[in-house]
Amino acid sequence: MEPVVGGVVLVLPDGVPESARGRSRWAHAAALPLGRALARAGRADGLVVHPVHYRCRGWNGPEARLAADAEWAADEVTRRYGDVPVCLAGHGFGGRAALRAGGHPAVDSVLAMAPWLPADDMTAPPEPVKQLVGRQVMIVHGTNDTRTPPDLSYRLAERVKKANRNICRFEVHTDGNALRQHHEEVLALAVDFVLGSLFPHPYARPVADALAAPPPLGLRMPLAAGFGRSLRP
Template sequence: MVGGVVLLLPDGEADSERGPSRWALGRSLPLGRSLARAGSPYGLVVHPVRYRVRGWNGAEARLAADATEAAEEVVRRYGDVPVCLAGHGFGGRAALRAADHASVGSVLALAPWLPAGEHEPPEPVKQLVGRQVLIVHGTNDQRTSPDLSYRLAERAKKVNRNICRFEVHTDGNALRQHHAEVLALATDFVLGSLFPHPYARPVADALAAPPPLGLRMPLAAGFGRSLRP
C-alpha cells in the first residue's frame, strides 16, 4: 500500500525548448534510491518527473507546471496520499513554486536556482504556507546563489514557521563533497515530513530556531551515521 510519494525534479535550464536532460535525471537518482530504500517500511514511492522540455522559460515556468501535473497524476493513481516535491537547481525552484498543490505536504530544495535580475519579481513564498520546507545549499556554489536561497528562506519564514535551511560548508552545486551527509539529511526530512517519523535533532532544532539560526544551520560532518544500522 502506498503511504506517500516523492516526486524527483531534476535540474534544468533557464531557457530551452530541448527535451529533458538524461544527465540531470541521472544526478537525481541516488537521492531517489536512498529515499525509496529508507521509506519502504512506510510505503513510500519515488517517481522521477520527466519534463516536457528542460527550460524554465520565463513566465511560462514550464518546470513548475510539469511538477504540478505530476502531482495531479499522483492523485489519479494513488488517491489522497502526501507528496514531497524534491528538486535540485531549477528542479528546486520548481519544487518551491509548485508547493501550492493540495497534495503537497513538504518541499526539499537542493541548491535551488533563483532569479537575481533587478527587473524580475522575487520568487513567491505564500504557496509554502502549511508545508514543511527544507533548503540545502553549498556555501561554495558557483552556479546557484546561496545568498538568494537564504533571502527566500528568510521571506518564507515570515509566513511559514515550518521552514529551515542547511548550509554545506565548502561544498559546490553538486553537493558531492558531503554527499552522504546530504542524502542522510534529505532522507530524514522526507520521512519526518510525510510520516510519523521523528526528525533528527539537528532538523528539529533548525525548524524551531528563529532566523538567522534556523536558516544558516551548518550540516555537520558525519550527519546520519548514528541513524544507520
C-alpha cells in the same frame, strides 16, 4: 495484493534557464541517487518515489515549465494513489520548481537542494512564497556554489519564514552546486527530512532544532560532518 502506498516523493531533476529541447538525460541520472536513497529508506512506510520527466529542460521565463510539469505530476499522484502525502524534492532548477509548485493541494513538504533562483531585480517580481504556507520546507545549499549564490536561497528562506515557520535551511560548508563533497551527509539529511515530513517519524535533533530556531540560526544551520551515520539503520 498490491502494496499500500503511504506517501510519494516526486524527484525533480535540474534544468536550464531557456530551452525547448527535451529532458536532459544527464540531469535525470544525477537525480537517481537521491531517489534510490529515499526509496530504500522509506520502503517499510510504503514510500513510492517517481522521477519527473519534464516535457522540456527549460524553465522558460514566465512559463515556468518545470514547475508546471511538477504540478501535473502531483495531479497524477492523486489520480493514481488517492489522498496520500506528497513531497517535491528537486535540485537546481528542480529545486526552484519544487518551491514554486509547493502550493499544490497534494503537497505536504518541499525539499529544495541548491535551488536555482533569479538574482534580486527591482524590475522583476520576487519569487512567490505564499504557496508554501502550511508545508514543511527544507533548503540545502553549498556555501561555495558558484552557479546559484547561496545568499539568494537564504533571502528567499527569510521571506518564507515570515509566512510559514515550518522552514529550515542547511548550509553545506565548502561544497559546490552538485553537493558532491558531502554527498552521504546530504542524502542522509534529505532522507531524515522526507521521512519526518511524510510519516510519523521524529526528525533528527539538528533538523528539529533548525525548524524551531528563529532566523538567522534556523536558516544558516551547518550540516555536520558524519550526519546520519547513527540516526537510521
